[in-house]
Amino acid sequence: MTYAQVVDALKSALPTKTWTQDKGIIEPYLREWRGRWQGVTSILLLPTSTADVVIAVKICATHKTPIAIQGGNTGLVGGQMPQGEILLSTVRLNKIRDKSADNLHMICEAGVTLQTVQEAAGEMGLKFPLSLASEGSCTIGGNLSTNAGGVHVVKYGTARQLVFGVEAVLADGRIYDGLNPLRKDNTGYDLSQLLMGAEGTLGIITAASVKLFPQPKDNIRVMAAVESPAKALRLLNMVRGGNRLCMFELIPRLGMDYVTQMPDHKDPFADKYPWYVLLEWEFNGSESPQEFAENILEAAAENGLVLDAVIANSQAQSAALLALRENLSAAQKPIGTTIKHDISVPIAKVPSFIARANKAVLRHTPNCRPLPFGHLGDGNIHYNIGQPETMQPEAFMALEPEINDIVYDIVDSLGGSISAEHGIGILKKQQLSRRASPAKLQMMRQIKTALDPDGILNPRVLL
Numbered sequence: 225m226t227y228a229q230v231v232d233a234l235k236s237a238l239p240t241k242t243w244t245q246d247k248g249i250i251e252p253y254l255r256e257w258r259g260r261w262q263g264v265t266s267i268l269l270l271p272t273s274t275a276d277v278v279i280a281v282k283i284c285a286t287h288k289t290p291i292a293i294q295g296g297n298t299g300l301v302g303g304q305m306p307q308g309e310i311l312l313s314t315v316r317l318n319k320i321r322d323k324s325a326d327n328l329h330m331i332c333e334a335g336v337t338l339q340t341v342q343e344a345a346g347e348m349g350l351k352f353p354l355s356l357a358s359e360g361s362c363t364i365g366g367n368l369s370t371n372a373g374g375v376h377v378v379k380y381g382t383a384r385q386l387v388f389g390v391e392a393v394l395a396d397g398r399i400y401d402g403l404n405p406l407r408k409d410n411t412g413y414d415l416s417q418l419l420m421g422a423e424g425t426l427g428i429i430t431a432a433s434v435k436l437f438p439q440p441k442d443n444i445r446v447m448a449a450v451e452s453p454a455k456a457l458r459l460l461n462m463v464r465g466g467n468r469l470c471m472f473e474l475i476p477r478l479g480m481d482y483v484t485q486m487p488d489h490k491d492p493f494a495d496k497y498p499w500y501v502l503l504e505w506e507f508n509g510s511e512s513p514q515e516f517a518e519n520i521l522e523a524a525a526e527n528g529l530v531l532d533a534v535i536a537n538s539q540a541q542s543a544a545l546l547a548l549r550e551n552l553s554a555a556q557k558p559i560g561t562t563i564k565h566d567i568s569v570p571i572a573k574v575p576s577f578i579a580r581a582n583k584a585v586l587r588h589t590p591n592c593r594p595l596p597f598g599h600l601g602d603g604n605i606h607y608n609i610g611q612p613e614t615m616q617p618e619a620f621m622a623l624e625p626e627i628n629d630i631v632y633d634i635v636d637s638l639g640g641s642i643s644a645e646h647g648i649g650i651l652k653k654q655q656l657s658r659r660a661s662p663a664k665l666q667m668m669r670q671i672k673t674a675l676d677p678d679g680i681l682n683p684r685v686l687l
């Protein structure tokens with residue numbers, strides 16, 4: 225069968241409202257946040273049920289026709305952008321199927337946005353702690369497929385730690401049902417976990433059974449000014465006891481300069497400091513958050529760890545502090561092009577990574593503008609390098625392969641990872657194949673071949 229005949233077969237087998245070839249409707253699905261990849265497809269499938277997904281996959285499997293899978297289209301490594309494949313979007317798989325406050329679980333379909341999951345948990349008086357700047361658009365299926373991180377990993381873990389299991393349509397159209405919300409289940413391989421972080425290469429996640437948590441009684445957010453990443457690390461050691469700390473984010477002065485250029489973003493301090501830490505504690509006991517924060521910050525100041533601090537004393541101020549961190553990436557756009565890295569190293573090695581990487585990239589490209597920021601509490605730094613003001617964007621981007629090697633060689637030497645949060649997609653495929661151990665790559669290929677022998681699911685992604 226030709227590709228056009230497969231498209232016709234999909235059109236006749238699926239309900240009319242679950243597919244479109246209207247270029248105007250498809251167009252936004254072919255553009256992504258970074259403006260780096262332009263998608264191409266002749267048909268967009270918008271299934272509304274797992275049964276629709278099964279019909280589509282069975283037709284594609286029979287004719288060995290590749291499918292690109294898309295959730296909220298906020299991915300940063302290009303994995304969701306079709307290059308001629310059938311495009312299957314999960315955004316209409318948007319029902320919450322079940323929820324239980326007693327069992328602390330919710331079963332939601334893959335296309336439910338993260339924000340909707342958080343709000344639905346809130347309506348139950350509970351909390352779903354995954355939190356990313358893209359939460360209004362990204363979907364739970366995309367979060368699990370990329371094993372998303374975000375700002376609360378330091379307390380609650382990454383996306384894969386926040387689910388009981390998933391339902392997925394496999395490459396031959398079979399349904400794997402791992403939704404049972406059991407807290408203990410040792411009956412062999414954890415197949416749901418295998419599907420998470422697989423970036424759509426092993427199955428299409430159609431639903432997830434997510435873990436909910438009691439709402440903390442109270443919380444407090446603080447911005448602390450510090451002298452260096454090393455001092456920030458010592459502060460982390462001082463403040464993380466007692467299971468209260470749920471956010472510990474690093475911001476350099478340059479980031480504060482950029483983000484305070486945005487409307488409604490104000491530097492909370494009168495003076496300028498070299499580094500900042502945004503941190504948040506949650507409280508369940510009877511202690512006063514304000515007193516707790518004041519005492520610990522005072523002690524940190526006495527130890528020479530904190531130069532200055534602002535404690536948010538309203539919801540609005542708390543949101544304003546978080547916005548300074550969450551909009552750092554967006555704030556970089558006006559400075560021109562940036563070469564981005566999303567790396568992790570053991571937490572203790574973050575200061576060393578930042579110092580070594582800054583020195584090395586500035587030696588390679590004088591006047592480039594490194595901006596290391598992000599999840600210090602998890603050892604995960606977004607290492608974005610802005611172009612020198614005097615260089616053309618194209619000339620700077622031409623240096624990307626060399627600069628990547630410089631940064632990733634340092635990451636490797638510190639025992640780190642070239643992708644802490646965003647995944648591999650198509651952006652880091654070459655780097656993964658060069659840097660992962662042969663045994664790891666071989667096992668990954670064997671698993672892919674076992675579950676998707678004809679390579680029809682996201683065929684250009686990851687491997």
Ligand SMILES: Cc1cc2nc3c(=O)[nH]c(=O)nc-3n(C[C@H](O)[C@H](O)[C@H](O)COP(=O)(O)OP(=O)(O)OC[C@H]3O[C@@H](n4cnc5c(N)ncnc54)[C@H](O)[C@@H]3O)c2cc1C
Nearest residue numbers: 295296297298299303363365366367372373374424429645
């Ligand atoms: C402003 C901004 C801030 C961000 N902050 C963070 C952050 O703090 N932490 C973080 O980890 N990420 C962050 N991201 C990246 C992104 O939001 C996450 O990777 C998110 O989990 C992607 O979800 P999505 O639904 O948009 O997936 P998409 O972008 O649509 O897809 C991502 C990948 O998952 C696959 N996929 C999607 N849905 C499914 C499914 N149902 N079944 C199988 N495969 C699927 C796609 O094929 C693709 O390979 C940010 C992005 C932006 C734009």
